[in-house]
Amino acid sequence: MKTALKLLLLPLLLALGVLELASRFLSRTAQIIVTAIGSILFLIVVISAVFGIAPTQECIRNGIVIAAVVTVVNLTAAVPALLEAARTALSEKLM
16 A cells, blocks of 8 residues: 555655756746846936935835835745655655
């Protein structure tokens, strides 16, 4: 019975491993790109506010939106850790 269970859950373990690697790559790539773009946009917002190019309220609103988007994208780093925990728990049950 335990051997049959191992054979049935092997594809699930492999799929979780592939998903973990893909999510790790994609989340890190997204973090790098969004952080770089967000930093440039935030610098533009600060310069616009300092030199009076745009109204201060608009600059504050844009700065908050940029910070929120960068924070949300950086929170996606938790997804690979969750997949790794699921894969580890499943493989420990099979042992």
